[in-house]
Amino acid sequence: MRPFSTGFSALRTALNRPGQPGAIARRSTGATGLGPLRPRVEIPVCDPCPETAARDKHLSRGRFLARQDAWDRLAAEFHTAERDRHMTPGLLPVAGLLASGARADVMAVARCAVQRTEPRRARAVLAALDLSMEEQPDCPAIAYVAAMAHVDLARDWRGASPPGGLSPQRRDAYNWHMRRAAGLADRYDPFECESPAWAEVRCALLEADPRPGLRAADDFEDLIDLAPLAVGHYTALGRAMRPKAFGSWEMLERQARRTAERTRDLWGAGGYAWVYIGALEADAEAERRLDAEYFAEGLHDILARQPSQHMANRLAAFAGLTMGGPSRTGSARRRIADSLGWITQDHLRELHPRVWALAPMPGRAHPAETEAEDMVRRGRIRAMSSLAEFYAPALQSGHCLVFGPKGMSLMRGT
Template identity: 50%
Template sequence: MRILTQKFAALRDSQSLLPISSTDPGDSESAYLQDEIPPLRPRVEIPICDPGTEAHALAKSFGRGQFLARQDAWEDVSREIRDAEEQRSLTPGLASIAQVIAKGCRSDAIYAVGQAIEKSNIQGAGAILTAFAINLEEEPDDPALSYVLAMSHVDVALIWRGASRVQDLAPQRRQAHDYHMHAAAALADRFDPFEQDSPLWAQVRCAVIDSDPCAAQRVADDFEDLIDLDPQNPFHLVALGQHLLPRRLGTLEMLDRQARRKVAQLSDVWGAGAYTWVFMGALQQDPAAFRRLDPELFVEGMHEILDRHPSQHMANVMAAFTGLTIAAPSENNSARARVMDCFRWILQDHLRELHPQVWALAPVPGKPDMHLGDDVDLINLGRTRAIGSIAQHFAPALESGRRLVFTPDGLQLRKSI
């Protein structure tokens, strides 16, 4: 199957990795950035870390998985995923290295499927995934390779769904979505997460939960299993918050109850930070979650997260959330205003350098989510977003002719030269 794998790679290399000219006013990147660029260049001086430590680690693990798949080195794929999972290896930004390797493994095939679906080539999309699956089905009892296949089905299902709710899909898209979700669920039934000591398979169960008619009754327990198996990984808590939104599988009351429950269960790992991660996931997708938020507990959790993980990556994550994702006009003393106010002390006490990719990938209401590999200059987009957010927050000082300078000792306001 080496030839097919190389064809997937060639398709991706020829279409998705070409640089986009920033001088062409009609290209997608320029159009995307146009309404994000502030009218005047703000006087903000901050070191730019490109790539940041997290971006470098993600690229390394993703590239490793992609390389091994292109070589049809499936035994190596299996061993490296299993080793990373067994050790619960995380990137500096606390992402699962096993998950990232697996994502790299399937990336070429999933890109090719996406291109076929975009062209309404339904048979072609199915044939691509079938060809890719042949590589993985040669060892049907291998949990790592079966995980790659299961998540390939999940990825394809999500492509069919797009930005729509499942119940709003056209019949053909709904049928394709459901087929791939059920295929992933069937694989998940063969690998018990606790017998395998596998957060990867617990993650698959959570990923396919929407396909279960009893999903609302399962969601809290399934995520509890996942978090028990991989408590250091905050992305599971974020995903829990997103699944507990009323428009998904929960209620605001259930969201608050589960967030507080996680504080007690993960007191030695996250403390109040567990509450913060769960609500961050919810607030990224629906600001209505502010109605149930305990702002003081949330802010306490932000302090704990930054105390336990005092990295510049984490400072950028929290700054992007408070200064970009949830930034909006709000009433004084509201929960939103209380959390937005944290932007200032995060900048003053924690931020020393800018990691543009963090800001580029941060969710922004009203704009499509960005992902690694998108045909957008993430560094330029992230820098624009960050500098614009910081400048807007300190607008009165900047308008009076001063400049912001980020130093190793903290943020300083200086007279313009």
């Protein structure tokens, strides 16, 4: 078992004595007076952070090229990004962002048709991408843009309901778009094309497969093999292995361990943690089979290999928000939530509010897209509340929590 933190031993000795009101570690989840504690947390805010800037850049580039009908150029940049496995600072594939930007305008119009329940209109809108494919029938990049447009629109028709629970009109529309995407996916083998993007399409199509459990684990294994640094593929596997998706709690545990072993050279035990993070973000029940000590080791390994502030904020938000709140002493949930201590003390130097604003919370609706200013405000509130709750005993004893380039300090307030 790894130490709770490093570099704060003297401070912990003073504040973590049993029964002392100033203990750093959270002693209960029923801390009171959180509102007045917020000003006692001082941390630099970085917005837009490098990850947000990179995502916006690639999305805008894809949208620009599509608006100019520069599909040749888009295909070339997509291919380069795929071949060289270009990633954003937060390890999101650049090729996928280019493609998402390229279909953004078409999707905005098509989604209006979905909102009005006009399936023919929605199909007609996506026909614009079909025309682009006809001009370059053997271009995997353009075909990928079209395939993911059909997947996205199928999911819009489905909404939060399972396909079998849709009205006949919505079910027909959902099936039509999934069939179109599947027809395109059949033309491109992910390994022959060395394309994680097409492996991702195959994973996306699992929800329309009548027997997805037979191939779900294999399809995600292929996806991770093709892009082992893309953390979104691991979290997608975790969501897919839940009983409410294509697996079971036993399959989730098995696949998390298998993935960790296959990617140990890149992530150490981090593969185990990433898969479970995906499951836990979608369903709190995923902790049933989780090995909390192995998971904690995985968190340490992730930050040892990716010590960026984006990653520190990503995992702090997961521990403090997704896994925060009431939990039993000694439970896996409490063990994970308490990781917020060493993550903030050893790694967090600045706040990336958009990361906190978008952190999933099982059982609650995912935050809707809002203006950037509102998202930043929500992220700051979430982060400050989480930090104030976790460090409430120390803050209530008169300390201030101060973050800076050299780390976190607890200082006596004035």
